[in-house]
Amino acid sequence: MQLTLWTYEGPPHVGAMRVATAMRDVHYVLHAPQGDTYADLLFTMIERRDQRPPVTYTTFQARDLGGDTAELFKTTVRDAVTRHQPAALLVGASCTAELIQDDPGGLAATLQLPLPVIPLELPAYQRKENWGAAETLYRLVRGLAGLPPAQYVRPPRPAERAPRANILGPMALGFRHRDDLREVRELLALLGIEVNVVAPLDAHAADLARIPEADFNVVMYPELAGTLADWLARQWQQPRTRQVPIGLGATADFITELATLAGVDPAPALQRIDARARWFARSVDSTYLTGKRVFIFGDACHAVAAARVAAREIGFTVAGLGTYSREQARELREAAALYGVEPLITDDYLEVERHIAALQPDLVLGTQMERHIAKRLGLPCAVISAPVHVQDFPARHAPQMGLEGANVMFDAWVLPLMMGLEEHLLAMFRDDFEFSPQAAPSHLGATAPSSSNLGASAPAPLPAPAPASNEPSWAVEAERELHKIPFFVRGKARRNTERFARDRGVALITVETLYDAKAHFSA
Numbered sequence: 001m002q003l004t005l006w007t008y009e010g011p012p013h014v015g016a017m018r019v020a021t022a023m024r025d026v027h028y029v030l031h032a033p034q035g036d037t038y039a040d041l042l043f044t045m046i047e048r049r050d051q052r053p054p055v056t057y058t059t060f061q062a063r064d065l066g067g068d069t070a071e072l073f074k075t076t077v078r079d080a081v082t083r084h085q086p087a088a089l090l091v092g093a094s095c096t097a098e099l100i101q102d103d104p105g106g107l108a109a110t111l112q113l114p115l116p117v118i119p120l121e122l123p124a125y126q127r128k129e130n131w132g133a134a135e136t137l138y139r140l141v142r143g144l145a146g147l148p149p150a151q152y153v154r155p156p157r158p159a160e161r162a163p164r165a166n167i168l169g170p171m172a173l174g175f176r177h178r179d180d181l182r183e184v185r186e187l188l189a190l191l192g193i194e195v196n197v198v199a200p201l202d203a204h205a206a207d208l209a210r211i212p213e214a215d216f217n218v219v220m221y222p223e224l225a226g227t228l229a230d231w232l233a234r235q236w237q238q239p240r241t242r243q244v245p246i247g248l249g250a251t252a253d254f255i256t257e258l259a260t261l262a263g264v265d266p267a268p269a270l271q272r273i274d275a276r277a278r279w280f281a282r283s284v285d286s287t288y289l290t291g292k293r294v295f296i297f298g299d300a301c302h303a304v305a306a307a308r309v310a311a312r313e314i315g316f317t318v319a320g321l322g323t324y325s326r327e328q329a330r331e332l333r334e335a336a337a338l339y340g341v342e343p344l345i346t347d348d349y350l351e352v353e354r355h356i357a358a359l360q361p362d363l364v365l366g367t368q369m370e371r372h373i374a375k376r377l378g379l380p381c382a383v384i385s386a387p388v389h390v391q392d393f394p395a396r397h398a399p400q401m402g403l404e405g406a407n408v409m410f411d412a413w414v415l416p417l418m419m420g421l422e423e424h425l426l427a428m429f430r431d432d433f434e435f436s437p438q439a440a441p442s443h444l445g446a447t448a449p450s451s452s453n454l455g456a457s458a459p460a461p462l463p464a465p466a467p468a469s470n471e472p473s474w475a476v477e478a479e480r481e482l483h484k485i486p487f488f489v490r491g492k493a494r495r496n497t498e499r500f501a502r503d504r505g506v507a508l509i510t511v512e513t514l515y516d517a518k519a520h521f522s523a
């Protein structure tokens with residue numbers, strides 16, 4: 001048992017729903033208790049889809065448990081097929097239905113339906129949403145494309161035919177998947193690579209059966225399409241990409257990788273890498289961004305990519321890096337080692353909150369959860385990964401991948417920060433009513449966190465843990481002096497001074513202690 005208030009990922013059947021909903025003619029019959037239809041709202045409200053997901057629930061109730069739930073499942077399958085006429089059917093169970101062990105796959109087989117039926121085994125108590133999505137995509141393609149003949153050897157591409165790739169991974173409820181796909185398509189077009197199938201987004205069941213015809217696979221999101229791509233590599237001898245094109249450096253590496261797989265020259269495409277973000281990050285206005293400490297958390301693919309952009313393309317210092325994707329923990333650990341930080345692998349948002357509070361970064365890049373945490377701690381924040389709320393399914397084109405993705409990220413990450421000039425004004429004119437330490441970034445206007453959130457007038461900007469008996473306390477003058485420090489570095493100054501005092505057994509922090517600590521930490 002684990003006490004949980006927020007969860008980064010839903011149960012695995014939500015992952016299966018994301019695959020079915022992305023596709024055109026696949027239906028999903030889900031053995032589930034009454035009430036599980038809540039998941040429909042994720043698609044109709046957060047992603048604002050104009051149709052209900054293609055999912056039929058058995059919605060059994062307590063009184064059904066005394067009767068024949070297996071018969072209820074079979075009737076539901078028959079009715080769903082008659083009504084929706086899908087080209088392929090997924091069947092599976094949600095968490096509660098898993099406990100009653102009705103075996104959806106076996107029951108559906110007894111109906112001898114005139115269409116492919118793919119049973120899903122999604123262990124709801126061990127696995128989560130992204131794993132469920134990856135498993136469903138793999139099972140569907142395996143069921144529809146089948147296995148190659150024995151001793152299969154992929155024939156070489158005829159010289160007169162252009163190279164052909166599948167694009168795997170974009171799906172319903174994916175963070176910026178719609179727009180990332182457009183960017184990836186453009187990168188493939190630059191290299192003269194044709195798209196064979198995009199899956200699962202907007203694909204038909206018949207398209208999945210054609211996947212083995214491509215020369216190689218482009219894996220947009222490893223946590224969603226990695227399982228399928230690895231199977232295709234083993235069985236159908238289709239190589240796959242490893243590089244995720246988020247950030248300019250990563251996009252250049254992606255182009256080189258694609259060119260190698262396709263046997264074409266990457267040079268003309270590489271010359272086109274001239275996103276505005278590159279110049280913006282070098283322009284003198286961005287000098288004040290250098291060395292700002294950033295904490296990054298999300299799914300592994302976005303967190304690792306964001307760390308590279310932050311450190312190598314904008315000049316931030318990566319102060320913390322973590323993920324909730326346990327399946328991708330190895331990749332994250334490798335990235336954390338590059339930046340000399342401890343990897344944080346957890347799906348407990350309270351642990352993430354403690355980590356952020358201790359680090360006191362200048363900027364948080366995370367999910368919707370970190371947005372809430374940063375708001376509570378009065379820290380600037382931008383969203384880089386799912387889970388996200390409705391505002392991160394924007395109407396405008398807002399990719400993370402490719403050249404335009406780099407532009408979008410640069411704007412989104414810099415926006416929450418105080419602008420350079422204002423930072424100086426704050427330090428110089430701290431009694432000014434407009435540029436006072438109590439003021440939020442003025443370019444954020446009324447939408448900025450309020451001054452009380454920022455801890456400007458309150459003595460402590462952080463919800464400090466209950467003071468232990470050996471915690472130093474603050475003299476009134478010292479507290480007043482602390483408040484002369486601009487709010488965006490005040491939390492860090494407070495913590496450093498308290499640490500300094502604790503290490504030396506100082507019980508009362510005076511103005512002198514504050515300056516001693518400053519001298520100590522800036523030495």
Ligand code: SF4
Binds near residue numbers: 036095096
């Ligand atoms: S079956 Fe699972 S997803 Fe559905 S309500 Fe119960 S715990 Fe939630």
